Amino acid sequence: xxxxxxxxxxxxxxxxxxxxxxxxxxxxxxxxxxxxxxxxxxxxxxxxxxxxxxxxxxxxxxxxxxxxxxxxxxxxxxxxxxxxxxxxxxxxxxxxxxxxxxxxxxxxxxxxxxxxxxxxxxxxxxxxxxxxxxxxxxxxxxxxxxxxxxxxxxxxxxxxxxxxxxxxxxxxxxxxxxxxxxxxxxxxxxxxxxxxxxxxxxxxxxxxxxxxxxxxxxxxxxxxxxxxxxxxxxxxxxxxxxxxxxxxxxxxxxxxxxxxxxxxxxxxxxxxxxxxxxxxxxxxxxxxxxxxxxxx
Numbered sequence: 648x649x650x651x652x653x654x655x656x657x658x659x660x661x662x663x664x665x666x667x668x669x670x671x672x673x674x675x676x677x678x679x680x681x682x683x684x685x686x687x688x689x690x691x692x693x694x695x696x697x698x699x700x701x702x703x704x705x706x707x708x709x710x711x712x713x714x715x716x717x718x719x720x721x722x723x724x725x726x727x728x729x730x731x732x733x734x735x736x737x738x739x740x741x742x743x744x745x746x747x748x749x750x751x752x753x754x755x756x757x758x759x760x761x762x763x764x765x766x767x768x769x770x771x772x773x774x775x776x777x778x779x780x781x782x783x784x785x786x787x788x789x790x791x792x793x794x795x796x797x798x799x800x801x802x803x804x805x806x807x808x809x810x811x812x813x814x815x816x817x818x819x820x821x822x823x824x825x826x827x828x829x830x831x832x833x834x835x836x837x838x839x840x841x842x843x844x845x846x847x848x849x850x851x852x853x854x855x856x857x858x859x860x861x862x863x864x865x866x867x868x869x870x871x872x873x874x875x876x877x878x879x880x881x882x883x884x885x886x887x888x889x890x891x892x893x894x895x896x897x898x899x900x901x902x903x904x905x906x907x908x909x910x911x912x913x914x915x916x917x918x919x920x921x922x923x924x925x926x927x928x929x930x931x932x933x934x935x936x937x938x939x940x941x942x943x
Contacts, residue, residue: 680786683761684789693795704801706781708830709754709782709832710851712754712780718926721753721754721883721906723756724747724756724757725766725912729862735913740773746918747917753780754782754804756783766786782803783802783832784806785805787811789812794820794824803830806832806834807833808834809834810836810859814847817847818846821833835852837868841872850880852876853885854882854884855868857885869900870896884905886909
């Protein structure tokens with residue numbers, strides 16, 4: 648599958664919903680991504696991309712890395728975001744990923760979106776050469792071309808955002824990811840997203856505590872939605888996880904995998920912060936002092 652010919656987005660986004668300036672940012676990100684993919688197709692045509700898939704090394708087991716440890720952190724390499732602006736000025740993605748690997752991360756998430764997050768696809772192969780952990784490509788995947796591209800870049804998994812994909816397209820992308828040896832982490836924020844993800848066959852569900860339309864963050868989103876997810880599906884809580892207290896609160900709700908970016912990137916000593924989140928080192932947010940459902 649290299650394109651569907653139909654709208655990839657739910658109607659609200661396909662029509663450019665103007666429900667607020669921050670919601671417009673999400674629409675702009677998706678529209679910009681369409682243009683970016685079209686340009687990339689001209690630079691590297693789909694048939695050439697398919698040929699490059701033939702000699703890719705085996706993927707690392709991203710899904711397996713999140714299981715069995717009791718507390719698995721997917722540590723994110725992220726320079727900036729539309730909601731927070733520049734997060735880390737002294738940004739060396741390979742060095743940061745190496746620190747994550749040395750301090751107990753189960754996997755590394757790599758932002759590759761250029762315009763709004765200052766990410767780069769090139770970070771994926773650079774980091775893959777430097778660390779042995781599974782890599783998650785985090786971007787706004789709206790075209791099957793990007794799924795194949797993710798495999799060629801050297802990632803082991805990719806993020807699929809349920810809120811910006813029609814159910815049939817999401818299902819197709821999960822299937823294509825599996826064919827290519829990639830794990831698909833399907834991101835949801837509400838009950839409708841979750842229903843779509845489960846109906847599409849998702850086996851890894853990431854619950855984003857941040858509403859991408861308003862950027863408000865609340866850990867209760869993970870706690871509420873996790874109750875609706877049946878056994879056998881791995882749940883990852885994403886965003887707003889600032890302290891060991893936050894981690895423990897989510898673990899009490901039955902969640903044992905966490906995607907953490909900003910709270911690591913803001914720290915001078917990212918290794919120490921990661922150890923704190925894993926419960927290997929005392930920090931200011933230890934048990935009883937978590938940020939809970941604080942909104943940002």
